[in-house]
Amino acid sequence: MKENRYFQMVYLLLEKGTMTAPQLAAYFEVSVRTIYRDIDILSAAGIPIYASQGRGGGISIQDNYVLKKSMLSQEEQKHILMALQSMQVIEGESAKSLLLKLSSVFQREHVDWLEIDFSSWTKSGAVKVLFQTLQNAILKSRRVKFLYCNGRGEVNERTIEPLKLVFKSYDWYVYGFCTLRNDFRFFKLTRIRRLTLCDEVYDRPIPDQLFKESENFAMAMTPVTLVFDPCMAFRVYDKFDDEVTKMPDGRLLVETYMPDNNLLYSYILSCGDSVEVIKPQSVREKIAERARNIVEKYKT
Structure with a gap:
């Protein structure tokens, strides 16, 4: 995360005194251009950071500057520590080191409030490895290539410029620019195989809030009426919540809108004989x- 790099850069310069832009770029594994952009951002935030030219020059922070914890409210300190604790789940020791340093600066105990397991109850943690590789690619602005199995069962090789990891509707996706389609695409992590980090770098802005007030990702919906057996209550209330009406015989009536595609039929069939489609007739058929x-x- 950029905020993590900003904190580390300030802490590093306070500790080292002066470092060159190439040294900082190598340390953070980013471009020199990114380092100078970070300096501008930190300077605009009021931190007295500057670059000097010539022999013995480099990037420094004024000698009398102190990173004061009073710059942040108690609530802001808590939020920073909680955010770093969540990063530790993914980034491991690097985030843990920064978490311990800032906990000491703030003189606060960090709360172990989050635990994530990328594997299912039956699968290994392969998705976590994919996640970490893609996270690394995004932070370093490097392309990745992989084999991808789409919803029709077709497998082809893709090379993308990954921009964002997204959690949507119970699954992880990577969003990026696909060189094969020459367009932006989502790729479901569980459908990715043989992921490889490429040497090629890219320069593309990371989008903000992909799904907010956007119709680009909306699916065509159709009204459906379903009746579920009582034994399906746990699944029905999980998915439909306040759209459920309990009938006099104990069955559950659901009137809702669902995607007008294979997702609808896959869901209904996954319920076996414990659900009946009342309408529309086209879906029944x-x-x-x-x-x-x-x-x-299954005929013998």
């Missing part, structure tokens, strides 16, 4: 057709 195809496959 497609479910019946798929059920007939399933029966056909």
Whole structure:
């Protein structure tokens, strides 16, 4: 994260005194251009950081400057420590070191408030390895390539410029510029295989709030009415919440909108014979057709 780098840069310069832009770039594994941009941002924030030219020159902070914890409120200090604790789950020792330093500066105990396990109950932690590699690629602005299996079962090689890791509807995705499609795309991490970090770097701004007030990612929706057996209550309330009406016989009536694509049919079929589509008729017919195809496959 950029904020992490800013804190580390101030702490490093206070400790070392003077460092050159190439030294800082090598330390943080970013470009010299990024370092100078960071200096401008820190300077605009009121930190007396400056660059001097010539022999013995470099980037420094005024000798009399002290990083005062009073610059931040108690609530802000707490939020910073909690954010660093969440980073520690992914970044390991690097975030842990900074967390300990700032906990000491603020004289506060950090709260171990978050734990993440990327694996499912039955799978290994392969997604965590993907996540860490993609995070590294984003921070270093480097391309990645991988084999990708799309929703139709087709597998092809992709090279992308990863810009953001996104958690959406129970799954992790990487958002970036795909060189094959010459456009921006989402890629589901569980469908990525043989991920490789490339040497090529890119210079592309990271988008802010991809999903906020955007219709680019909206799916066409269709109204559906479903009736579930009582044994499905735990799944029904998890997914539909206040759209559920309990019927006199104990069954659960749901009137909602769902994506007008394969996601709808996959969900209904995953409920087996514990759900009935009441309407629309077109969805009933497609479910019946798929059920007939399933029966056909199991005929002996």
